[in-house]
Amino acid sequence: MSKIRIADRIQEILYELEVKSVMWTDFYTLHPHKMMSEVRTVMQKNRNTCVPIVLDKKLIGTLTVDKYIKWLKSHEKDMPVTRCMDVDQITLHPQEPVISALRKMSDSKSIRVAVVEPDTHEIVGIICRCNLFEDVLSKINVIYKDEEVRHYRASHIFEDVLADSVNITLKFHVADTPMEFGGEVASSLRTALQNLGLNGDMIRRAGIAAYEAEMNLLAYAGGGDFRIEVNPEHLQIVITDTGPGIPDIEQAMEPGYSTAPDWVRELGFGAGMGLNNINECSDKFEITSEMGQGTKLDIIIDLEKP
Amino acid sequence: MTIKRIISILDCKILNIDENDNISVDSVYATDLMSDVLANCKKGSLLLTILSNLQSVRAAEMTEVQVVCYVSGRQPKPEALAHGQKKKMTILTTDYSMYRACSLLHDAGLEE
Ligand SMILES: Nc1ncnc2c1ncn2[C@@H]1O[C@H](COP(=O)(O)OP(=O)(O)OP(=O)(O)O)[C@@H](O)[C@H]1O
Ligand SMILES: [Mg+2]
Numbered sequence: 001m002s003k004i005r006i007a008d009r010i011q012e013i014l015y016e017l018e019v020k021s022v023m024w025t026d027f028y029t030l031h032p033h034k035m036m037s038e039v040r041t042v043m044q045k046n047r048n049t050c051v052p053i054v055l056d057k058k059l060i061g062t063l064t065v066d067k068y069i070k071w072l073k074s075h076e077k078d079m080p081v082t083r084c085m086d087v088d089q090i091t092l093h094p095q096e097p098v099i100s101a102l103r104k105m106s107d108s109k110s111i112r113v114a115v116v117e118p119d120t121h122e123i124v125g126i127i128c129r130c131n132l133f134e135d136v137l138s139k140i141n142v143i144y145k146d147e148e149v150r151h152y153r154a155s156h157i158f159e160d161v162l163a164d165s166v167n168i169t170l171k172f173h174v175a176d177t178p179m180e181f182g183g184e185v186a187s188s189l190r191t192a193l194q195n196l197g198l199n200g201d202m203i204r205r206a207g208i209a210a211y212e213a214e215m216n217l218l219a220y221a222g223g224g225d226f227r228i229e230v231n232p233e234h235l236q237i238v239i240t241d242t243g244p245g246i247p248d249i250e251q252a253m254e255p256g257y258s259t260a261p262d263w264v265r266e267l268g269f270g271a272g273m274g275l276n277n278i279n280e281c282s283d284k285f286e287i288t289s290e291m292g293q294g295t296k297l298d299i300i301i302d303l304e305k306p
Numbered sequence: 307m308t309i310k311r312i313i314s315i316l317d318c319k320i321l322n323i324d325e326n327d328n329i330s331v332d333s334v335y336a337t338d339l340m341s342d343v344l345a346n347c348k349k350g351s352l353l354l355t356i357l358s359n360l361q362s363v364r365a366a367e368m369t370e371v372q373v374v375c376y377v378s379g380r381q382p383k384p385e386a387l388a389h390g391q392k393k394k395m396t397i398l399t400t401d402y403s404m405y406r407a408c409s410l411l412h413d414a415g416l417e418e
Contacts, residue, residue, distance in 0.1 A: 095330075119415065120311060181385065183364035190368070207368040208344045215340075215361075268357040268365075273341035280345070 013140050019101050020094035022135040023115045023125030029054040030063060030081050036071050037078045043068055052114050053085050057122040059114050061085030091116040094124055098136060105129050168196070168230045174214055176223040179267055185226055186211035189237075196230060199304050205281040206235055209299050212274040213239045219264045220244065221295065230303075234283070237299040245291040253279065253287070307331060307416055309373060309396055312352060315414050316407055318375060318398040321382065322391050329396070331373055334416050336408050340365040347371060352416075354407055360385045367393050377404045 028042050030053045042051055043065060050064040060082070067084045090108045092101050092115045105113055105127070115125035170192055172185040190207040198206075210226065217224040221243025229236045246252045253275050260270030279285045284300040308330045313320065335347040336354040343365040347353060352373045353366050363386045366374050374390065375398040376382055382390070382397060390397045400407055 117308060117311075119307060180359055180361070183361065186368060187364065204349065204368070204370055211364065211368045212341065212344060267359060268338055268340040268361050271339045271341040273339075273345055277341060277345045 014099045014136070015097050017098045017136065017139060018094065019092050019096045019098060019115055019127060020125065022098060022132065022139060023092075023094070023127050024131075025125050027052070027126040029123070031055065032060060032080065032082045034081045035078050036068070036081060036084060039063065039068065039081060050112050052123055052126070053081055054123055057120075059091065059116055059121070059123040061087045062089045062112075062114065089114070092127060093118050098132070101127060102129075102132070105132075166231060170226075170228040170230075172226040172228075174217045174223045174226065177218065179215065179218040179264065179269075182215055182218045183211055185214050189226070189228065192228075193230075193235070198230070198235070202235060202301055202304065205301055206237065206299075209278045209281040209301075210237060210239075212278050213237075213297055213299075215269055216274055217241050217243075219260060219269060224294075232303065234303050235301045237297075237301075239297040239299075240294060241296075242294040245293055246287075246289040246295055247291060249287055249289060307414065311414070312373070312375070312411070312416075313398065315410050316375065316398070316400040316402055318400045320396075320398055321387055322395065322397040324372065324394050324396050329372060331416075333418055334408070334411050335371075335418060336404055343369055343371075352411075354404060354411075356380050356404060358382045358386060360389060362386055363390045363393070363395065363397075366390075366395060372396060373398070375400055375407070377402060377407050 028045065028051055030039060030042065030051050032053055032055050039051070050062045052059055053061045053063060063081050063085050067086070071084055090104055090110055090113055092104065092113055094115050094117060111130065112126060112128045114123050115127060116122065117124050170189070172188065174185050186207055189210050190203055193203045193206055217239070221241035224239060224241030224243070227238045251257055254272070255276045256272040258270045258272035264270050275287065278297065278299060281301070282299045283302045286298040287295065289295040312318070312331070331352040332350060333348050334352045334354060335343065337343055338355055338357045340357070340361050343353060347369045349370040351371055352375060353371045354375050354377055355362050356377050358376055358380045360383060362374060362382065373396040377400055379399065379401045381399060387397055402410065
């Protein structure tokens with residue numbers, strides 16, 4: 001990756017990275033009934049600069065070290081922590097981007113801030129400004145490494161290999177197993193494409209199309225074969241069977257049209273949507289069939305260029 | 307919405323939970339037809355279904371759904387649960403019917 005791409009990527013990560021992925025979920029809290037005389041150890045542990053006061057998982061205030069020292073100095077008699085707590089502290093949402101958390105913390109000059117679930121108001125974590133950078137950096141490091149691995153995989157195949165054309169072919173046989181246990185080929189294909197480092201949306205589309213086709217093979221054709229080709233341009237999935245064939249392809253493609261028998265319907269299929277789903281997932285889709293000979297599906301999904 | 311919240315709203319039994327149990331879902335899809343899941347269920351949704359065979363989990367896997375909840379007290383078939391565990395999905399069951407489960411989630415603000 002070039003330096004500019006790295007800087008762009010780090011900036012993107014700061015926007016993409018959510019508070020929940022860098023917050024601490026293991027933190028000290030105080031019950032509102034705790035007395036000031038009892039909080040010393042909690043304050044001293046990990047040099048806490050402030051501790052959330054929590055009742056039934058809900059944040060009701062925070063006790064800062066400033067307030068604690070003030071109380072110590074004043075030699076006032078003991079009192080519940082709620083008497084010394086701050087209630088107008090800022091909080092963060094777990095889904096908030098890290099960059100907005102940083103901004104809020106520096107605007108309010110907060111060092112430690114509670115992360116609160118917006119719909120339940122439960123406290124789910126703590127963000128500490130001094131450690132935030134460390135946490136973000138280690139996260140960036142992980143994401144960056146993942147990306148390098150991904151980049152390596154793709155380039156290993158399509159860029160580093162010097163050949164006039166690079167083409168990876170995968171073959172799977174779909175045996176005539178009970179439809180109830182089918183779907184293994186689509187599952188394996190997803191894993192294979194993930195390992196090849198293809199883009200997530202392509203993998204999702206390929207998986208859905210392959211799965212629909214595999215279930216049709218088991219429902220109507222007594223099994224069949226998959227041939228998958230990956231090259232720098234596209235992903236092609238060709239599925240063939242030697243089943244009974246489809247008499248009217250146009251009709252079969254119509255959403256809602258199905259000849260599925262009861263045993264297929266009982267398994268959750270037979271909505272007449274499968275071929276249509278395959279078409280929706282493809283950039284190009286062709287189906288040919290000959291009665292008594294079999295059916296062939298030809299699916300193409302274009303590879304997204306980086 | 308967090309998984310924890312969904313579990314408490316639907317009073318779910320947990321059959322498998324991903325170790326990262328602070329995952330959340332942003333939408334819900336309810337159906338018993340697998341092609342309907344494949345066509346319409348968004349990535350990252352909660353899938354509610356009464357269909358308890360292996361295909362309920364396969365359809366979730368293909369659409370990249372991480373949380374499946376069986377309604378009307380339905381228990382997933384052993385092969386379905388095993389595949390869900392292998393794919394690190396959260397697998398739940400609730401005694402509420404499909405209709406009740408949907409209306410409770412809707413009242414809690416979860417959209418399709
Ligand atoms: N490989 C095949 N061999 C023979 N007939 C097929 C094949 N694939 C599909 N068909 C026919 O085409 C019809 C429509 O298929 P499609 O996959 O769209 O819907 P379905 O399988 O009936 O229902 P769904 O896919 O929604 O569960 C099927 O009912 C069947 O009659
Ligand atoms: Mg079908």
